Amino acid sequence: MLDYRIDTFLEVCRFMNFTKAARALNITQPAVSQHIKYLEEMYHTTFFQFQGKKMALTREGRLFLNSAKTFRHDELYLRKKLEEARKEQASLICGATLTIGDFVFPEVMRNFLLRHPETDMAMEIGNTSELLKKLDDGEIDFAVVEGYFEKDAYEYRVWSKEKFILAASPVYQFRHPPGKIRDLFGERLIVREQGSGTREVLEKNLQTQNLSISNFSRRHEISSIHVIKSLAEAGCGITFLYQAAVQKELEKGSLKEIPLEDFQVFHDFNFVWRKDSIFSEEYEEIFHEFQKLGGQMHEEEKNGIDSARAGISQ
Structure with a gap:
């Protein structure tokens, strides 16, 4: 179970302000300070520093932020997988940028659903930054994006x-x-x-x-x-x-x-998921299956063209 103090840390990072984080979490500012102090003492480090009146993450804070986002994503994904196991119903939620979603993935999704008709599948369309935020927040499992992204925060494989x-x-x-x-x-x-x-x-x-x-x-x-x-x-x-x-x-x-x-x-085009996820092996398997389905799609198209040419020649 994800420590609730990590949620506090993530909210402080979102606002870079203890008061705004407390308001968003509906707790007091002293409680926010206590949560952050607890985490800093647990990991023997300091997450935040002040440059004048401006609050900023330390190097250790930036490292912990990337890990905390992965912690949260993995817990939400685990909850989803446990719910699926209970209901005996699998699902897959992916994200894709517009070009990929409209012109690359439709046939891949078709082949996937033909192979796994029992799986519920959803695809979110958005720009790269929108999809990465959904990935960080655990709203999607992985994304295939065309835009630039922070490679230190994500595992990725080149799709094409x-x-x-x-x-x-x-x-x-x-x-x-x-x-x-x-x-x-x-x-x-x-x-x-x-x-x-x-x-x-x-x-x-x-x-x-x-x-x-x-x-x-x-x-x-x-x-x-x-x-x-x-x-x-x-x-x-x-x-x-x-x-x-x-x-x-x-x-x-x-x-x-x-x-x-x-x-x-x-x-x-990159297939992306949270770095250091405990489910990395599973995302690797999905990536390779999708790659094969893409290859299958192109082979089907090639065979269709060859068949058409053969029909014309006859």
Whole structure:
């Protein structure tokens, strides 16, 4: 059972304020102080320090925070597993960023549920920071994300390495022949919202050239990838997306990849869970099963294509 004083520690870290933590926990401030003092004495260390009037974690405090988040996640996961055992009903709750959830995971989930029809499965869609918070809070078991994250706090396995491309309608009229990023600044850029992994990857790669999205004279910010693709297909602008998100459009010819000399980007999709979890072995097994199901999916698609070609040749 998780020591209730660890919950107090986590609330203090959330607010960096004893009074606000006490209010959130509905206990007195002296009680909060006693809980923190108890933990510090137990571990023979100090978790907090003051820089002027500003409260901050010590190095040991940061280390304990990562462990405390894992403790809480593991206890909530254990409670869930025990409840499942009692009811003889398995469940799996995962998180995925939008590109992965919409364009990578649906077939994997289909194959998983065909193999495990007795398992209840749920998938939460959100940006990377939202999903990591849900993971820390024990609301999801693991996540597959495209954004950047603190690797010291999480165990992760690379799910895939994905190509990030510039896409436009075949009939889109460029102001200048597109060869480099700077040739695009007069174009209409259709881009994901701030906080999305897709937007973050674009921004970070532009920053390597001392550029930003603001260099584009006209910008349309859209939170839906399906709407972005629809607008790009209609010739309303150009967009940067993962190739996996536009694969069908590329194959049918409604969008085309525009190669750039100075923008050749590949980015990892990562399968993530809390670092040092006592359930790490189980998450490893899930990861490898999902990987096989992804491979099975591609093999099924390949066989379907081969069968179709054979039918045509006959």
